[in-house]
Amino acid sequence: MDVTVKIKRYDPESNNSGYVWQEYPIAIDENATVLDALIQIREDDDGTLSLRCSCRSAICGSCAMKINGQGGLACKTKASESMDKDGVILVEPAGNMDTVKDLVADFDMFWNKIREIEPYLQPEGVVPEGEYVVSNESMLHLSAVTACILCGACVSDCTVLEVDKTFLGPAALAKAYRFTADPRDGDEDGVSRDRLKVLGQPSGMWDCTRCNICVQVCPKGVAPMDRIMAMHDQAIEAGYGNNNGARHADAFIESVGHTGRLDELRLPVKTVGITNIPALLGFAPVGWRAMTHGKLPPLIHKSVEDVQIVRNLYRKLEQ
Amino acid sequence: MLEHDVLIVGAGLAGMRAAIAARDAGANAAIISKVHPVRSHSNAAQGGINAALTDRGDNWEDHAYDTIKGSDFLGDQDAVEVMCRAAGQSLIDMEHMGVTFNRDDEGKLGTRAFGGQRVARTFFVGDFTGQALLHVMFEQLVKSGVQSYEEWFVTSLIMEDGKISGVTALEIRTGQLHAIRAKTVILCTGGCGRLFEPSTNALIVTGDGMALAYNVGARLMDMEMVQYHPTTISGSGVLLSEAARGEGAYLRDKNGNRFMEKYAPNMMELASRDVVSRAEQTEINAGNGIDGCVHLDCTHLGEKFIMEKLPQIRELGIDLTGKDMIREPVPIRPGMHYIMGGIKTDVDGQTNIPGIYAAGECANVSVHGGNRLGANSLLDTIVFGERSGSHAADASRGVSFSNFNEDEVVSREKKRLQEILDRPDNGDRWSRIRREMGDSMNRNVAVFRTKEGIEETIEELQGLKQRYGSVPVHNKGKVFNTDLIFALELGFMIDCAEAIAISALERKESRGAQFRLDYPNRDDDNWLKHIVVTQGELGPELSELPVTITKWTPEERKY
Numbered sequence: 001m002d003v004t005v006k007i008k009r010y011d012p013e014s015n016n017s018g019y020v021w022q023e024y025p026i027a028i029d030e031n032a033t034v035l036d037a038l039i040q041i042r043e044d045d046d047g048t049l050s051l052r053c054s055c056r057s058a059i060c061g062s063c064a065m066k067i068n069g070q071g072g073l074a075c076k077t078k079a080s081e082s083m084d085k086d087g088v089i090l091v092e093p094a095g096n097m098d099t100v101k102d103l104v105a106d107f108d109m110f111w112n113k114i115r116e117i118e119p120y121l122q123p124e125g126v127v128p129e130g131e132y133v134v135s136n137e138s139m140l141h142l143s144a145v146t147a148c149i150l151c152g153a154c155v156s157d158c159t160v161l162e163v164d165k166t167f168l169g170p171a172a173l174a175k176a177y178r179f180t181a182d183p184r185d186g187d188e189d190g191v192s193r194d195r196l197k198v199l200g201q202p203s204g205m206w207d208c209t210r211c212n213i214c215v216q217v218c219p220k221g222v223a224p225m226d227r228i229m230a231m232h233d234q235a236i237e238a239g240y241g242n243n244n245g246a247r248h249a250d251a252f253i254e255s256v257g258h259t260g261r262l263d264e265l266r267l268p269v270k271t272v273g274i275t276n277i278p279a280l281l282g283f284a285p286v287g288w289r290a291m292t293h294g295k296l297p298p299l300i301h302k303s304v305e306d307v308q309i310v311r312n313l314y315r316k317l318e319q
Numbered sequence: 320m321l322e323h324d325v326l327i328v329g330a331g332l333a334g335m336r337a338a339i340a341a342r343d344a345g346a347n348a349a350i351i352s353k354v355h356p357v358r359s360h361s362n363a364a365q366g367g368i369n370a371a372l373t374d375r376g377d378n379w380e381d382h383a384y385d386t387i388k389g390s391d392f393l394g395d396q397d398a399v400e401v402m403c404r405a406a407g408q409s410l411i412d413m414e415h416m417g418v419t420f421n422r423d424d425e426g427k428l429g430t431r432a433f434g435g436q437r438v439a440r441t442f443f444v445g446d447f448t449g450q451a452l453l454h455v456m457f458e459q460l461v462k463s464g465v466q467s468y469e470e471w472f473v474t475s476l477i478m479e480d481g482k483i484s485g486v487t488a489l490e491i492r493t494g495q496l497h498a499i500r501a502k503t504v505i506l507c508t509g510g511c512g513r514l515f516e517p518s519t520n521a522l523i524v525t526g527d528g529m530a531l532a533y534n535v536g537a538r539l540m541d542m543e544m545v546q547y548h549p550t551t552i553s554g555s556g557v558l559l560s561e562a563a564r565g566e567g568a569y570l571r572d573k574n575g576n577r578f579m580e581k582y583a584p585n586m587m588e589l590a591s592r593d594v595v596s597r598a599e600q601t602e603i604n605a606g607n608g609i610d611g612c613v614h615l616d617c618t619h620l621g622e623k624f625i626m627e628k629l630p631q632i633r634e635l636g637i638d639l640t641g642k643d644m645i646r647e648p649v650p651i652r653p654g655m656h657y658i659m660g661g662i663k664t665d666v667d668g669q670t671n672i673p674g675i676y677a678a679g680e681c682a683n684v685s686v687h688g689g690n691r692l693g694a695n696s697l698l699d700t701i702v703f704g705e706r707s708g709s710h711a712a713d714a715s716r717g718v719s720f721s722n723f724n725e726d727e728v729v730s731r732e733k734k735r736l737q738e739i740l741d742r743p744d745n746g747d748r749w750s751r752i753r754r755e756m757g758d759s760m761n762r763n764v765a766v767f768r769t770k771e772g773i774e775e776t777i778e779e780l781q782g783l784k785q786r787y788g789s790v791p792v793h794n795k796g797k798v799f800n801t802d803l804i805f806a807l808e809l810g811f812m813i814d815c816a817e818a819i820a821i822s823a824l825e826r827k828e829s830r831g832a833q834f835r836l837d838y839p840n841r842d843d844d845n846w847l848k849h850i851v852v853t854q855g856e857l858g859p860e861l862s863e864l865p866v867t868i869t870k871w872t873p874e875e876r877k878y
Binding site: 078139143 | 420423426450521750
């Protein structure tokens with residue numbers, strides 16, 4: 001099978017300071033993965049190509065990169081399914097991080113965020129002599145999260161990190177959930193109060209915009225965004241609902257539950273609090289721009305026609 | 320200058336366990352690894368970790384007996400005893416650290432059956448136990464605050480008066496060469512599987528530690544004992560866990576027959592790995608296979624069961640063979656997987672070279688002898704990693720650092736590497752030579768071996784060694800120059816390959832993973848002993864060491 005692998009190359013030692021796209025037309029096996037193709041290039045055609053890879057079986061997490069613009073593992077991506085109609089596959093280093101060389105991304109930021117969440121079990125109670133007796137379901141649930149191989153595909157494509165590098169990001173937050181959801185972590189009831197408090201601070205769990213991209217690109221089905229949302233519930237339940245993120249969620253639920261649609265005018269007010277004058281004044285420029293562009297929400301918020309159906313749904317959910 | 324009481328090379332399970340133990344014992348410990356710790360190959364262990372828990376009615380003696388029988392009586396029984404006695408506590412320690420082991424109905428640790436063992440004593444996390452353990456060990460490493468040199472490649476061991484005094488290492492990201500002073504060095508660099516082609520092993524598994532130690536006088540022992548795993552994917556050689564058979568999968572020939580009936584009527588698919596691999600190869604050679612493979616059949620296990628117990632290998636099957644094991648059998652074959660041999664150590668990880676320790680797959684304590692039982696390797700890394708770390712910490716107390724001249728050491732090593740970089744670009748690259756070596760090893764030093772075949776490989780290795788002397792490096796840069804790293808790794812692999820081949824030629828009997836068609840029987844009278852390879856002035860030299868037998872007398876091995 002003929003394929004052209006088009007690689008975004010970068011060499012910090014070259015006089016040419018930017019990156020260059022280089023094309024490698026090669027013949028590969030029908031079953032070959034993108035990684036097989038890259039290894040073949042490195043071994044047969046061009047020894048100057050640098051990339052990280054090791055296990056070839058989606059367990060070591062080394063070969064996360066962008067393939068046709070989307071983060072993923074090269075070893076888990078079939079070449080035949082990645083070619084465009086001209087047989088071209090685009091390969092770039094992982095996003096949201098600097099590039100060290102070619103397909104090697106600078107993971108320092110990634111590891112620092114993992115370290116930031118104190119990634120180790122912190123039981124507050126007495127450690128038993130034997131194993132902790134916990135349900136198989138609870139462990140299976142956690143194992144679906146610990147299946148994360150820390151490859152960074154989600155961080156590469158996270159839309160929040162794109163604009164805010166201080167955000168903890170999907171990988172670190174999913175890792176954090178692995179502890180907050182662990183019955184062995186935190187107090188006797190398995191509530192990780194301290195963690196939830198810290199994770200609720202700015203740049204933490206409430207900064208996720210729920211764009212869902214991390215769920216789509218994760219090669220291991222970890223679904224980081226879903227874990228972040230589950231952590232929201234844990235935080236509110238543990239009494240850490242008094243922050244913008246939690247209030248935003250509450251106001252959202254309340255508005256839709258009451259009128260069947262979002263009251264966009266009251267949402268920011270309820271989120272930051274009616275007495276928080278400086279924050280409310282901060283919304284003024286946004287409000288002004290919305291008004292001048294004819295996008296200001298109606299001042300009087302009306303219910304949808306069949307609001308009773310929505311309310312019934314809410315009632316059922318609460319039961 | 321960088322200096323540490325205990326410097327651990329390799330950040331897999333053994334290395335991280337050793338680093339944490341050394342730190343706990345009060346030493347200034349550091350870990351150095353050519354990849355980030357969570358990229359290490361311990362990840363790839365799928366099925367589980369063995370331990371005999373007394374509260375389940377199991378006992379360490381039974382575990383030890385199964386291990387020794389599995390080793391075809393080549394394992395040193397005192398070492399096996401140390402491992403099996405420590406297993407229970409090591410397992411509980413890992414659980415307390417946070418490993419999400421599968422549970423039974425009562426919420427206690429659940430077990431699965433594994434090859435070569437009479438009871439189910441394999442504890443597991445789905446089918447990615449190694450990854451689960453490795454990540455938790457990394458968490459503990461972060462917690463411990465041990466200094467970690469990530470993506471640093473050790474190029475040589477610095478010796479002074481026959482003792483270790485440090486290492487030279489290339490910082491891969493910058494190309495800068497460093498010397499690190501150390502009172503003790505623990506090699507935890509894993510196996511050397513990539514010198515076979517194909518192999519289940521990750522691309523980083525290149526025998527670095529074995530060769531580094533060998534080149535400063537350490538003993539490599541039982542190197543002929545190379546495990547071929549019964550269930551690997553044809554072509555890429557990627558592993559499908561023994562957990563599949565542990566959970567009830569069948570092996571079938573082209574007519575759908577469960578051929579293990581003929582070879583291991585009692586244990587069937589769960590006989591020792593060497594036995595199952597030989598059975599498969601025999602069937603394939605007799606024309607009963609399917610395109611050079613036999614079938615691993617899980618279809619009777621059901622979707623729910625497979626999704627809960629074997630989710631990762633199902634994915635692998637789909638990704639790499641296009642077959643969904645829920646619905647159809649997956650073609651598999653024996654493939655190179657593990658080396659029982661390695662740097663000879665005592666039960667505290669000490670080698671014959673003062674200050675040098677080894678643990679994990681690169682070491683040979685020896686607990687696996689002629690054939691390692693599935694799920695004993697994770698245990699080996701944790702038990703002996705910990706013992707090495709604490710022993711090295713104790714040994715470095717009160718010892719002073721060597722005062723070698725850093726500039727001199729660094730410039731000498733830089734010059735050596737520069738000479739490699741400056742070679743002309745023509746000539747065969749490392750990739751070509753590695754492939755030829757891998758083919759040759761897999762052809763002649765595999766499941767079935769003969770004198771003629773092994774000799775052919777030894778001769779080919781001589782030729783490859785010569786060509787290696789002028790292997791070019793096309794990448795002349797400093798930053799992330801993997802071309803240079805691979806060339807250096809190839810040198811390590813050739814040393815290991817040679818040790819494996821000459822040991823296989825030397826052992827004129829069939830035991831464990833070594834099956835000589837020209838000597839098809841086990842011969843305890845002449846060969847119940849370890850074969851040792853050391854680096855002599857004119858090349859490798861062979862010697863032998865006795866096998867330690869405590870209470871289990873060698874007997875015929877039947878499954």
